[in-house]
Amino acid sequence: MSDNASLRTPSQRIAWTTTLVVSTLVFIFLIAPILAIMPLSFSSSSYLTYPLPGLSLRWYDDFINSPRWMNSLKNSVIIGVASTVLSMVLGTLAALGLAQWKSRFKPLVLAFVLSPVVVPGVITAVGLYFFFAPIGLTGSYLGLILAHTALATPFVVITVGATLQSFDTNLARAAASLGASPLQAFRRVILPLILPGLASGALFAFATSFDEVVIVLFMAGPEQRTLPREMFSGIRENISPTITAAAVILTTVSVILLATMEALRRRNERLKRGG
Amino acid sequence: MTASATSADASTEVRLKRRLRRAERAHQVKALALVAPLLVFLLFTFAGPIAGMLWRAVDDREVRQVLPQTIAALAEWDGKELPDEKAYAALASDVQAARASGTIAIAAKRLNYALNGFRTILTSTSRNLKTAPEPGTAKETLSKINPAWRERATWTTIKDAGGPITGFYLLAALDLTRNVDGAIVAAPPDQAIYRSLFARTFVISLSVTALCLILGFPVAYLLATLPPGRSNLLMIFVLLPFWTSLLVRTCAWIVLLQSKGVVNDSLHWLGIIDEPLRLIYNRFGVCVAMTHVLLPFMILPLYSSMKAISPAYMRAAASLGAPPLTAFLRIYLPQTLPGVSAGSLLVFILALGYYITPTLVGGAADQMISYFIALYTTETANWGLASALGAVLLLATILLALVYGKLVQGQQVTGGMKN
Numbered sequence: 051m052s053d054n055a056s057l058r059t060p061s062q063r064i065a066w067t068t069t070l071v072v073s074t075l076v077f078i079f080l081i082a083p084i085l086a087i088m089p090l091s092f093s094s095s096s097y098l099t100y101p102l103p104g105l106s107l108r109w110y111d112d113f114i115n116s117p118r119w120m121n122s123l124k125n126s127v128i129i130g131v132a133s134t135v136l137s138m139v140l141g142t143l144a145a146l147g148l149a150q151w152k153s154r155f156k157p158l159v160l161a162f163v164l165s166p167v168v169v170p171g172v173i174t175a176v177g178l179y180f181f182f183a184p185i186g187l188t189g190s191y192l193g194l195i196l197a198h199t200a201l202a203t204p205f206v207v208i209t210v211g212a213t214l215q216s217f218d219t220n221l222a223r224a225a226a227s228l229g230a231s232p233l234q235a236f237r238r239v240i241l242p243l244i245l246p247g248l249a250s251g252a253l254f255a256f257a258t259s260f261d262e263v264v265i266v267l268f269m270a271g272p273e274q275r276t277l278p279r280e281m282f283s284g285i286r287e288n289i290s291p292t293i294t295a296a297a298v299i300l301t302t303v304s305v306i307l308l309a310t311m312e313a314l315r316r317r318n319e320r321l322k323r324g325g
Numbered sequence: 326m327t328a329s330a331t332s333a334d335a336s337t338e339v340r341l342k343r344r345l346r347r348a349e350r351a352h353q354v355k356a357l358a359l360v361a362p363l364l365v366f367l368l369f370t371f372a373g374p375i376a377g378m379l380w381r382a383v384d385d386r387e388v389r390q391v392l393p394q395t396i397a398a399l400a401e402w403d404g405k406e407l408p409d410e411k412a413y414a415a416l417a418s419d420v421q422a423a424r425a426s427g428t429i430a431i432a433a434k435r436l437n438y439a440l441n442g443f444r445t446i447l448t449s450t451s452r453n454l455k456t457a458p459e460p461g462t463a464k465e466t467l468s469k470i471n472p473a474w475r476e477r478a479t480w481t482t483i484k485d486a487g488g489p490i491t492g493f494y495l496l497a498a499l500d501l502t503r504n505v506d507g508a509i510v511a512a513p514p515d516q517a518i519y520r521s522l523f524a525r526t527f528v529i530s531l532s533v534t535a536l537c538l539i540l541g542f543p544v545a546y547l548l549a550t551l552p553p554g555r556s557n558l559l560m561i562f563v564l565l566p567f568w569t570s571l572l573v574r575t576c577a578w579i580v581l582l583q584s585k586g587v588v589n590d591s592l593h594w595l596g597i598i599d600e601p602l603r604l605i606y607n608r609f610g611v612c613v614a615m616t617h618v619l620l621p622f623m624i625l626p627l628y629s630s631m632k633a634i635s636p637a638y639m640r641a642a643a644s645l646g647a648p649p650l651t652a653f654l655r656i657y658l659p660q661t662l663p664g665v666s667a668g669s670l671l672v673f674i675l676a677l678g679y680y681i682t683p684t685l686v687g688g689a690a691d692q693m694i695s696y697f698i699a700l701y702t703t704e705t706a707n708w709g710l711a712s713a714l715g716a717v718l719l720l721a722t723i724l725l726a727l728v729y730g731k732l733v734q735g736q737q738v739t740g741g742m743k744n
Binding site: 207301 | 352353355356357358359360361362363364366367369370371372373374375376377378381540541543544546547559562563564565566568569570571572573574575576577578579580581585586587590617620621649650653674677678679680681685695698699702703708711712715718719722726730
């Protein structure tokens, strides 16, 4: 290893080897549980043990043919997409405004906008439960979409804001000086440049909603139960292999989101190096 | 000639400055208008609900609504002796009215929180008070139905619960209560469970934070030291769990750690154990699963602080004759401290409010504060206490978040947060 060239003394080599060994163990700790659960979903037996007695797709079949699971998947997608769209609109506007706004209250406003991320889920959920029940927003799609939007928007503000920081405002001025209206300048100059930031914001927002369960626990009626919510009750009752199939489906979605995120990041880095 | 030209220049300058200022102000208003929709939205979906929850922690109007005449009659009472006949008559009248409207249970529930057994006192009174007592005999009649009406504590409880606001729930959340003379004292042992609950929540959060730091530090160091190509590849090991659903990860740990799970099976197969170990539904399971969930939140800030440390410092230390361990402890480690404190605080804050993982993998003795807030909200409907516990948790979170904000000030706040 080239890094080891600088490690001259035996004690340095021991330290480096220890780092490698500990890190490897931690990597195994991080990834093994996620990998271990996957093959179980292809087991032909209903016991969640290794070695697998045989392979079968029966648990996926079970998932697809269960109205309960399919309905929860559908709900997760509906609520996820709707809150992503809403948080993109609100978050992008706010990020654009915050980038231009100069005031000593700005840190305070920013802290307020980001606070839904730090406040414990149970507190937000209890507050919303009391607040939304009298106006008929518990047990409704709208209530959940609004709540998930509140949780997801901070991520949009952070990611879009970070993109705007590296954005050269002279480009917008140049567009204006060439006669573009503010809207035209935004659509044809600013938007294409900050699009990767918007895309990562959207991914974060969708992932936040798709994974959220505490608020759903408090606010969803039987009609609005999402995939994590079904998994929660499934784990509480008795873990069946159908849950492992659901876990694989959820993980696949995460991998797709992560891969898209990585691709966006690499593209961005390439552009930065090229520029 | 020259003088007038100068004054014309000056007035143009003033006018230009004024226009510039106006344009700048318009610009700022436009910027604020862009932020406004989100602020309004968050007021409705976040700040409002939380303010409502905090209000519920001190709101106390149930007894006042059910027993209005009694509360009015007790307003003048100094609480030193039993209240006068007027209060008894008011109570008798209130109880009969509440019985007719079916609201007696609301007051009974609230009063029972403050004084165990009050539910029985009120329902027995309501059941046995068939007709309004003759004028002047209310005290005698009520005391005959239930001797508790001859005790001062019964009446101070009603007066204390008379609202409209109360410190009762907040005091209860800290294992405190008011005695019959109104002084704040320790709650009776059978009700004093919340301080130990907060202590338990803190201990679990601290253990998880310490575990994350011990496990995360070498990993962050490795990722920051390796060449970018390789560290990017290894970063997947941190980011994949980070993006994987919390439910999937919790479920995976149950599958791995249960008595017939993968870990116990392997240990048995290797001949290390004969009987399956109890690895889940206890403190061990909670700490393992929570550490797994929160470890990426430690590694990412550590990584970014270590990435910013120039290797030149270590080389300089070595060239000045520092042994590697000394150089590490005195040059490298101090520079990682901002990352260590930011990561630790972040993990600790997130751990404090955790609900799903401890609920699913913890035993009865491992439930954290969030579990009780949820329990009191949905199961027992003791909303005042749920809100008071929530208020204490929120206060702790805000204080820690302020410290965190001070720490990361200037550092880039990256998307390293996902609940």
